[in-house]
Amino acid sequence: MAVELDALDVDLLAALREHTRVGVLELSRTLRVARGTVQARLDRLEREGVITGYGPRIDLAAAGQGVQAFVSLEIAQGALDDVSAELAAQPAVLEAYATTGSSDVLCRLAASSHDDLQQALLALNRSPSVARTTSVVVLSVVVPPRTMPLLQSAPRQAPRRSPTYSARSGAEQGDERLG
Secondary structure, three states: OOOOOOHHHHHHHHHHHHOOOOOHHHHHHHHOOOHHHHHHHHHHHHHOOOOOOOOOOOOOOOOOOOEEEEEEEEEOOOOHHHHHHHHHOOOOEEEEEEOOOOOOEEEEEEEOOHHHHHHHHHHHHOOOOEEEEEEEEOOOOOOOOOOHHHHHHOOOOOOOOOOOOOOOOHHHHHHHHHO
16 A cells, blocks of 8 residues: 655655755754654654665766666566566666566666676576567666656645744753743
8 A cells, every 4th residue: 555645754755865864853954843753754654665775876887887778578478486586696687677568577787898788688598587688778877766756746735844843952942041
């Protein structure tokens, strides 16, 4: 079952995407909501599987793996589980999807050179479950992988901010009472 995201959820996801190392307190200040609200939202988004992990975004070219290709696989009938295991065992396979249409699986591969890419493609072709492969080499990235434009495009009904948020910390408020 899909999770219904409100405007605050989407803003929280955007802030995390923009600043992956930010803490809960800084998120609460940035989003102008209580720290407990941010933590509760994060916990819910993790529990519901919307947030699947935290980590750095890696530039494959900068990491020495600048050659990429999309590969369509036509596989033997009923061999999806076998092919899935074989693809998962290939380090060059970044992602793979079962598809409709003329091919059965679409993969994205990366390699350090065209020779390494060719070796990865030959390994795929050696699989008894793979009947045919068709590959397309990536020349450049036109639109990088992204999710936020899609999430931000949908209208949201929930209020964006907590009415009880205070921009000043408790210590600052306490100092005023003492003075």
